[in-house]
Amino acid sequence: MRLRLVPQETNWDFFGRWKLWFGISGLMIVLAMVSFGTRGLNYGIDFRGGTTIRTQSAEPVDVGAYRDAIAALGLGDVTITEVFDPNFAEDQNVAMVRIQAQDGQEAVTAQMIADVEGALQGVVPDINFVSVESVGPKVSGELIQTAVIAVVLAIAAVLFYIWLRFEWQFAVGAVLALVHDVALTIGVFSELNIRFDLAIIAALLTIVGYSLNDTVVVFDRVRENLRKYKQMPLKQLLNLSINETLSRTMMTSVTTLIALIALFVLGGDVIRGFVFAMIWGVIVGTYSSIFVASAILLRLGVKRDWSKQDPSAGTRFADVDA
C-alpha cells in the first residue's frame, strides 16, 4: 500500500506537443518581460536606498493617521502597509513604513529616523519600532551590481560544469531552462508587486540550483540511455528517460514543496516573500527541466555515434567506452 504520485509504469508522450509547450513558455517569458518593463519591480531598500520602519502596537493600525503624521515631515515618497500574519497575537498590530532615499544624501541620517519615530509616537503613544533599516543610495547601487553579478556568475559556472560533464547541447538546454525560470520568477514578482530585496536574490540562486538539480537528473538518465540504446530515435529516448525519472522528479518536488509550504504558512511574514520565490521556483523548475531543457536538447540533437572518429573533437576519453 504505497503512496504513488505517478503510476508505476508511465509512457507519456512529452514531446508530442512540443510546439505548444514552447509556445506557452515563450508567451510566459514575454508576459514576464512586459510586466517587468512596464511595472518594474517593487525594489526593497537594499536596492533602492531608503528606510523601512516596522512598527508594532496594541492599537489597530490606522494607515491614514500614520500617513498624515509623516507627511508633515516632507520626506517625499512614503509607503505605509499593514502587515497581517496568522502568527500574530491579538494585540499585535504591525505596519511597515517605507521612506524613500532622501535626495543628495549618500549616508543615512539618524535625525530623519528620529523625526519619523517621534511623529508616529505622537499618533500612537504605545508604538514600538521593532526594526529600523536604512540603506544609503551608494550601497544600494553596489548591492544591485553584486546581485546581478552573482546570478550571472552562478549561471555561467553551471553552464561550464554541465558542459564539462555532459555535452554542450546539454549545457545549452539546462541554461536556457534556468533563464526561463529566473525570467518567470522576476515576472511573478513584478506582476504581484512583491517586495524584491537581497533575500530574493538568494532565492533566485536557489531556484537556479534546484532547477538544475532536476535537469541534471533527467540528463544523467539520458546520458545512460544514450549508451544503452544506440539505435533508438532521440525523441523516443528522451521520452523514455523522462518517464523513467518521472517518479523521482515528482517525489522530490512534492517533498520540497511540503517543506516549503510549511515554512510559507508558519514561518512568519518576514521571510514569506523569500519562501514564495522558492515555491514558485520549484514548480517552474520542475516544469522547465522536462518541457524546456529536454525539448531544447531534442531540437539541438546529440551526437550519437561515438565509434567514428570526430575530427573536431580531438582525443576524447569518451571514445574508450563506445
Added chain:
Amino acid sequence: MLQFDLWKRVLIWGICALGLLLAMPNAFYTRVETHNDAVTAMERGSTAPGLQEQAGMWPSFLPSGLVNLGLDLRGGAHLLAEVQVADVYETRMQGMWPEIFAVLREERGQIGTIRLQRSAPDELRIRLNEKPEAVGEAAALVRGLARPVVSLTGAGSSDIEVTTEGADVIVALSEAERLATDDRTVQQSLEIIRRRIDEVGTREPTIQRQGSDRILIQVPGIGSASELKDIIGTTAQLTFQPVVTRTSNPDMPAGAGNELLPAEGNDPSSRASEEGVYYVLEKAPVVTGEELVDAQPSFDTNGRPAVSFRFNPTGARKFGDYTANNIGNPFAIVLDDAVISAPVIQSHIPGGSGIITGNFTVEESTNLAVLLRAGALPAGLSFLEERTIGPELGADSIAAGKIACIVAGAAVLFFMIASYGLFGVFANVALVINVALIFGMLSLIGGTLTLPGIAGIVLTIGMAVDANVLIFERIREELKTAKGPARAIELGYEKALSAIVDANITTFITALILYVMGSGPVRGFAITLGLGILTSVFTAIYVTRVIIVIWYSRKRPQKIEV
C-alpha cells in the same frame, strides 16, 4: 556483495555520533550560553558570586560550541561605516607645513619670500613672491624632505609628490603614500571602534573591515543603531597627569586638587596592571590626548620595545617644560579614568616627541600605541547602512522558524514512510541525522544562523530526501529486472551515484557563489544550504546504506518492496 568494511562502518557511525554530540548543546541553548558566559567571565578574572554555579549548569566535558544567532534572530544593530580617509590627508599636509616653511626660509636668499596659497585641502600650494624663476630649486628643496613610504606595496617610493605650476610649488601626498595612509587610517579606526565596543561589553560583536575603506559593525543585543553610533562616537579621554603617590588603598583621601584613579586592571598592555593599585594624581593634566599627534610602537636605544609619541606644538611646549622640571618623577598616562601607564621621566623631553619605555613585549607596545592613538578617530565616519532589529522580532522569527521546521520535518517523514515503507524509515533516520549534522557543523565552525538560514535548513529537509529518492527509485527499477534484492540494492546505489553527484555539485556551486558574493543573512543562507548539501549526500550514500546493509544481512529477505 553488500558489504562494508568494519572500519568504514566505525567511521560512518563515528561521524554521526560526533555530529550529534556537537549539535547537542544547541538543544539547551540558554543553559549552555549562561555556562559559556560564566566561563568567559571567570577567565577574565571576575569573581562575581554565582558564576561558579552558572558555569556548573553545563558539564565541562561536553562540547559547548553553539550556533551563533544572526542579528535578525537575536536582535541588535548593524552599521556599515565608510571611513573618510581623505580627512587624514588634510591633517598630514597641515602638519608638514612648518617643516617646509623652515626649509624654504633658510634658503630665502635663493628663492625669495614665500606665501601659502589657498588650495584644495589635500595639497599645499606655495607661491614664490619675489623670484618665480627659482621655482625649480624650491621644489627640489621640498623634495629633499620626502621620506620613503612605509608599506609593503609602496616600498621604494617617497611619501610626497612635488610639482610646480607657474610660480607655485604644489606639495601633495604621493599615490603610494595615500594608499598606505588609507590603510593605516582604516586600521586605526577599526581598532578604536573595537576598543570602544569592547568597553561596553556586549556579546560577540562583529567588527570587520570591508573593502578598502569600510567597516562593518554588528552588535547583537544592543537597543538601536543610534545607540551604537553613540558608543562609537564617544571620544576616549587621554590625559598626561602628574603623579602624587601610588597606593593600594582604594579609599585613600586624595586631597584638594587631586584625584584617586585605579590602574587599569584587565589590560595586558598596561605597565601598572597589578590588581588593586591606585594612583593619586593631580587633577589638572599636563597635556591631553587632543594634543597628541601620533603614537607608534618602536624600540629604545637598547633595542627594547617602546612606544614613541608626538605632540602638536602647544602640547610639545607644555610637555617639554614639565619634563624639564620633573626629572626622576613619575607621571601617569590616563585613559578613560584609568591609569594605563606611569613611567618615570628620565630626561627633559623637548620637541614634543618622546618615548615610553618599560618592560614591554612587542605586542604590549603595539597595544599601548593603539591605546594612545585611540583618543579620537583619525577620520570621520559616514554611515552607509544601518539596521536595527528588535529582540522581540528576532524571538518571533525563531519561534516561527522552529514550528515551521518541525511541521516541515514531520510532513516529510510521514510522506517518506507512506511512499517507501521500511526504506522510508531508513531515509528518515538519515534525515534526522542529517539535520543534527548541519547543526553540529555550524557549531563547530562557529557559523551564524540567520532567518534565511532557517529557510535553508527547511529547504534541505525537503531536498535531502532527494538523494534517497533517487536511490530508492533506482532500486525499484532494478527490482523489475529481477536480479534478486541484493543485486538490486547494489545496482541502485551504483547507478544513482552519478546523478546524485552531478545534481549536488551544481547546487553546491550556486551555494558557493552565494557565500562569496552575499553578505549578512544571505551568507547565512548559503552556509546552511552548502552544509546541507554535504551532509545530505553523506547521509544518503553512507548512512542509509549502512542501515540497509545491516538490515539486509540480518533478515536476508527473498523479496523486498521499496
